[in-house]
Amino acid sequence: QVHLVQSGAEVKKPGSSVKVSCKASGGTFSSYSMSWVRQAPGQGLEWVGRIIPMFGLANYAQKFQGRVTITADESTSTAYMELSSLRFEDTAVYYCARGESGHEFSFHYWGQGTLVTVSS
Amino acid sequence: DIQMTQSPSSLSASVGDRVTITCQASHDIRNSLNWYQQKPGKAPNLLIYDAFNLATGVPSRFSGSGSGTDFNFTISSLQPEDFATYYCQQYQNLPPGFGPGTKVDIK
Numbered sequence: 001q002v003h004l005v006q007s008g009a010e011v012k013k014p015g016s017s018v019k020v021s022c023k024a025s026g027g028t029f030s031s032y033s034m035s036w037v038r039q040a041p042g043q044g045l046e047w048v049g050r051i052i053p054m055f056g057l058a059n060y061a062q063k064f065q066g067r068v069t070i071t072a073d074e075s076t077s078t079a080y081m082e083l084s085s086l087r088f089e090d091t092a093v094y095y096c097a098r099g100e101s102g103h104e105f106s107f108h109y110w111g112q113g114t115l116v117t118v119s120s
Numbered sequence: 121d122i123q124m125t126q127s128p129s130s131l132s133a134s135v136g137d138r139v140t141i142t143c144q145a146s147h148d149i150r151n152s153l154n155w156y157q158q159k160p161g162k163a164p165n166l167l168i169y170d171a172f173n174l175a176t177g178v179p180s181r182f183s184g185s186g187s188g189t190d191f192n193f194t195i196s197s198l199q200p201e202d203f204a205t206y207y208c209q210q211y212q213n214l215p216p217g218f219g220p221g222t223k224v225d226i227k
Contacts, residue, residue, distance in 0.1 A: 035216075045156075045164065045207055045218040061215040062121075095163055103169060105211035106154050108176075110163035 002027045004096050004111035011117045017084040020114045022096030029077035030054040033104040036070060036081045038092040039113075048094070050104075051079060086118045122147050122210050126219035132227040137198045141222045143191040143208035152212035155184055155193045158221075159204045167206075168193065198224070 007021040022034065035050040049060035053072035060068050069082045079096055094114050097107035123146040133139050143153065151171035156164035166175045168184035171191060181196045195202055203226055208219040 044221050045158075045209070047215045047217065059214055097163075105209075105216040106166060106169040107156075107164070107209075108166050110165075113163055 002098060002109040004098065004109055006094075006096060006111040006114045009115040009117070011119060012086050014086055014088060014118055014120055016086050017082060018086060018116050019080055019082040020094050020096075020116070022079045022081075022111050024077045024079070024098070029072075030074050032098055032101075034070075034072065034079040035097045035105070035107065036079075037095045037097050037107070039095070040089070040092040043092075046092075048081065048083075053079070083116075086116075088118050090116065091118045092116060121215060122149060122213055122217055124208055124210055124217050124219040126206075126208055126222050128222060129220065130223040130225065132225055133198050134227045135198055135200055139195040139198050139202075139224060141193045141206055141208075143186075143193065143219050145189045145191075145210050145212075147212075148188050149210045149212035151187045152210055153184070153186070153191050154209045154211065155182075156207045156209065157202075157204045158207065164207065195224075 003025045005023045010018050012018050030053045033050050033052050036048040049070050051058040051070045051072050058070045072079045096111040098109045099106045125144045153171045155168040158164040167178050167182050172184045183194050185192045205221045205223045207221050
């Protein structure tokens, strides 16, 4: 059974950066796409981007292009999402999520979420 | 990007009711559609994938149908633990996009 554990809550100033981690256990890390999805308070779900650790290949939603970097460390089975130039509207819970073989965007597994608060 | 809409945005129902939520895509997404349930303070939970396949461990009172641009999600007999928000999600094209959600609460 796949288990995703994320880093703890963060409070950041506008204009700064945040880096959230997601450690996977149970199953093969490298060959599965890991996505990041965020949810602003009281709002819906928004896909941020994903990485395929085996290839180091990342794709990002156009909205976040230039501000987000998703990386993965195969040696520790950990994915990272770094968001820079933070704005108040980036306040959200950020989830890592993973699918199954052949269903990389059907998110069977989710981390517990990391609340990122942008506040002056 | 493919736009997803859901209706209704919210509904009130009683235990035992049959509930149906619709989801529409702005372009043909074949059967590349998932349904999730989310409860307050929790991560979403995948219920249906590929439009009609039940995810592992999901009760059979949940079902999905449709293809192309129009999809339905049905709870055949609403249970107390089903009061939650439901999201559809397309994955035919990047970026995978979610509908705005349907909140199901107690009448």
